[in-house]
Amino acid sequence: MNKERIGKIQELIYELSVKDLMKKKVISVPPDMSMYKLREVLRDNRISGVPVVDKGRIVGIISIEDFINWLSKKGNGSCIKDWMTKDVVTVYEDETLIQAISLFEQKGYGRFPVVERKEKKLVGILTKGVIIESLLHEIEVDYHEEEIRHYRASHFFEDIIADSVTIGLIYHVKGGDVFNGGTVASNVKMSLKRLGVKPDIYRRVSIAVYEAEMNLIFYTKGGEISIYIKPDSICINAQDNGPGIPDVKAALQPGFSTAPDWVRELGFGAGIGLNNIQRCSDKMIIDSMVGRGTILGITIYMDV
Amino acid sequence: MKLLEIIDKLNLEVVTGKNYLDRSITHGYASDLLSDVIANAESNDIWVTLQGHPNIVAVASMKELGGIIIVNGRKPEKETIEKAEKERIPILLSSLPSFEIVGRLWDLGISGSPKDAKKI
Numbered sequence: 001m002n003k004e005r006i007g008k009i010q011e012l013i014y015e016l017s018v019k020d021l022m023k024k025k026v027i028s029v030p031p032d033m034s035m036y037k038l039r040e041v042l043r044d045n046r047i048s049g050v051p052v053v054d055k056g057r058i059v060g061i062i063s064i065e066d067f068i069n070w071l072s073k074k075g076n077g078s079c080i081k082d083w084m085t086k087d088v089v090t091v092y093e094d095e096t097l098i099q100a101i102s103l104f105e106q107k108g109y110g111r112f113p114v115v116e117r118k119e120k121k122l123v124g125i126l127t128k129g130v131i132i133e134s135l136l137h138e139i140e141v142d143y144h145e146e147e148i149r150h151y152r153a154s155h156f157f158e159d160i161i162a163d164s165v166t167i168g169l170i171y172h173v174k175g176g177d178v179f180n181g182g183t184v185a186s187n188v189k190m191s192l193k194r195l196g197v198k199p200d201i202y203r204r205v206s207i208a209v210y211e212a213e214m215n216l217i218f219y220t221k222g223g224e225i226s227i228y229i230k231p232d233s234i235c236i237n238a239q240d241n242g243p244g245i246p247d248v249k250a251a252l253q254p255g256f257s258t259a260p261d262w263v264r265e266l267g268f269g270a271g272i273g274l275n276n277i278q279r280c281s282d283k284m285i286i287d288s289m290v291g292r293g294t295i296l297g298i299t300i301y302m303d304v
Numbered sequence: 305m306k307l308l309e310i311i312d313k314l315n316l317e318v319v320t321g322k323n324y325l326d327r328s329i330t331h332g333y334a335s336d337l338l339s340d341v342i343a344n345a346e347s348n349d350i351w352v353t354l355q356g357h358p359n360i361v362a363v364a365s366m367k368e369l370g371g372i373i374i375v376n377g378r379k380p381e382k383e384t385i386e387k388a389e390k391e392r393i394p395i396l397l398s399s400l401p402s403f404e405i406v407g408r409l410w411d412l413g414i415s416g417s418p419k420d421a422k423k424i
Binding site: 179189276 | 326328337338340342343353358359361362366383
């Protein structure tokens with residue numbers, strides 16, 4: 001559990017862009033504002049620094065530190081532009097969070113104004129506080145979804161009174177219907193996701209279903225794919241009424257294929273479909289009789 | 305690297321998924337055999353192929369690939385485009401052959417899977 005959480009944060013750091021996280025309501029000050037007035041801005045908004053903006057462009061950044069300097073030196077100018085840092089380090093809104101975090105480490109500044117790439121206009125601000133807040137929010141959303149999924153899935157099984165519960169999904173596959181190839185696999189994947197099945201498991205199931213589905217489309221007049229979801233395993237059955245496989249052992253050899261040219265031209269029929277199924281399943285059985293049909297049985301265990 | 309940058313640098317034509325070009329791509333896979341892609345491509349990969357029929361979308365969607373580059377000036381079928389829009393899969397076109405595209409991707413820092421690099 002702990003390990004997964006850390007993984008999630010890393011994923012977020014690489015996935016999220018600055019735009020997703022930054023604070024969009026940026027308080028800014030004009031360069032000709034007086035330093036007296038700056039004190040009020042910082043105090044009223046409870047912030048320790050603020051970008052200086054002239055006609056939409058950033059011309060500097062000014063912080064409490066600069067304010068203290070001004071107080072202690074009592075220099076000539078009393079405008080913000082006389083005391084601000086002019087060399088501002090900004091980040092682009094489309095940069096990833098990981099890039100921004102390394103900037104914090106490199107530069108040691110407390111805040112980075114965010115600008116958009118084309119016109120370099122100020123669109124937001126990024127502080128460590130903003131990052132922490134947004135990350136926590138993202139994790140909470142994720143956790144919440146996880147909780148709902150878990151709730152839905154577990155209750156589906158718990159609310160039904162029986163010694164054991166199995167959910168069955170039946171799909172019909174039309175022979176030769178190449179254009180719709182993959183529809184069943186995609187629908188199965190969606191359904192398993194909704195039932196709260198783990199990604200690793202639904203990915204394996206959808207690959208097995210896809211290959212079985214394409215086999216029905218290419219080599220049979222059509223058939224049926226049924227999925228039985230139990231609390232501890234998922235069983236997939238693909239059935240057709242012919243023509244049947246004359247030599248099952250040979251069919252299982254990688255590279256063995258009876259595919260006609262039109263199938264091969266589509267990028268199928270390389271003789272690795274059944275091997276792909278074998279690789280994602282914990283158990284696979286083929287029962288075939290020439291002229292009668294084939295039954296392909298696949299079991300995938302959920303590691304509970 | 306963002307898909308948008310790849311499109312820009314390799315001068316690719318965007319056919320579908322205009323709103324999903326903001327994704328980051330780090331690795332890729334090249335193959336015209338769909339079962340091979342299913343077995344060996346990894347999620348978020350950019351996939352280089354010359355196939356243009358609708359099943360490439362099913363494969364890309366199932367493997368959660370980052371996008372498809374169709375090479376050699378081939379055009380995807382109408383059904384492929386419709387499906388790809390629905391499944392939010394970016395399809396990009398190039399007049400270059402696979403070898404050229406893969407080489408150029410590698411130059412941009414897009415490599416194959418790290419697990420394959422260890423095999424040699």
